[in-house]
Amino acid sequence: MINPRIKSFLNDRKPDEPCLVIDLDHVRRNFDAFRTAMPESAIYYAVKANPHPEVLRLLASAGSNFDCASVAEINMALEAGATANRISFGNTIKKERDIARAFELGVRLFAVDCEAEVEKVGRAAPGSKVFCRILTNGEGAEWPLSRKFGCAPEMATEVLEHAHRNGLKPIGISFHVGSQQTNTEAWDAALESAATIFKEMETRGIRLTMVNLGGGFPTRYLKNVPVLAEYGSRIYGAIRKFFGNRLPDTIIEPGRGMVGDTGVIRSEVVLVSKKSAEDRNRWVYLDIGKFGG
Known part of the structure; x- marks a missing residue:
């Protein structure tokens, strides 16, 4: 329609x-809907979904943070009015010179999923915060993203400890349950894995504080999809179930769900x-x- x-x-x-x-007003309504449905999570808009300057300017002025996959996207977000502390370099596979350039621009938050990537970040962006992406099965998504990026949950502890040894600040775990995810329970298993990693890292003297819930929130095309409130309720319920009273900070990275409709x-x-x-x-x-x- x-x-x-x-x-x-x-x-x-x-x-x-x-x-x-x-329709920029529609973009703003979607942003407000995410903020209402998931008020405890910081919104990092996935720039790749629609990097038009007007869209980025609107979201920057509304208070959004930005998930960027390249230096070009980082520059777009900065030009739109975002400050560097509102940007995550969320691509787990980056050229070392791009990491260095992002660091020069003020970015201090990077995604990793292997020890080799940790070493690049350690050299090019010393002292930065990193989070490790883990694999999920992507069941229920129209476009699964479960194999290309991320590591097995049991490997994430080694990656994060390696980050600590390399002078970085390991802060958490991320995952992506697949694009156009219509199963509101899809986050459960990944959150359970994240909670297990948090506990294991604490035994190693490293306290994690953040879970990046990724994107996957669907938009309506021809078929109806669950409303955002259903996702928020289910996800926050799973966080409380697996993390108990020590709730982590959370990030969401809506892309298609923010601008697709x-x-x-x-x-x-x-x-x-x-x-x-x-x-x-x-x-x-x-x-x-x-x-x-």
């Missing part, structure tokens, strides 16, 4: 070329054809690519 404001804009402008139209791509049908006289399928060609936008 097209937002009435966007529909009116397109009817008035009648653009000749494909375009993406974003806030805009419309306007496109034009260029051709409708068949591949043979007997072909029952119609091929519909647009003036825009599926992935290129």
Whole structure:
């Protein structure tokens, strides 16, 4: 269903070329919805979801922090008005020179998932805070992100202890339950693993304080999805269950859930054809690519 404001804009402008139209008021409503549903968690918007300067400026002015995957995204967030202490370099696989550049820009929070990455951060960003990403199964997500980034939970303790030995400040654990995650219970197992890691690190003299809950919060396309309040209730319940009275600080990294339903791509049908006289399928060609936008 097209937002009435966007529909009116397109009817008035009648653009000749494909375009993406974003309703910034809708972005702000989504930000406020996250803050209401998960008030105890710091919001780190995943810049890769939509890095348009107007979107970033709005979120920066609203008080959002930013999850950045590259130096380019860090610069975008800074240019939008964010300060460096509101930025996380959340990519677990980074060039050492990019870590150094982020450090020069004032960033002091980095993601890691192996000892080699820890050593790069130790050399290029001495004294910085780090958190270790662990693997999850991604069940229930339309786009699982469970294999490429992160380490086995039992390895995370070694990674974090290695960070401590390298002069860094290990502060916590992160994970990502998969994009467009419609199962509100998907965070449970990862939180249980995180709590186990917290306890083990304490026996090693290292007290962790933060859990990065990642993203995965869905947006509505054609199917209904659970409302944010359901996610907040379930996730906070799991945190209390596994961490007891020593609750960690928490971070969320909404991307798609923040901006996925806030805009419309306007496109034009260029051709409708068949591949043979007997072909029952119609091929519909647009003036825009599926992935290129």
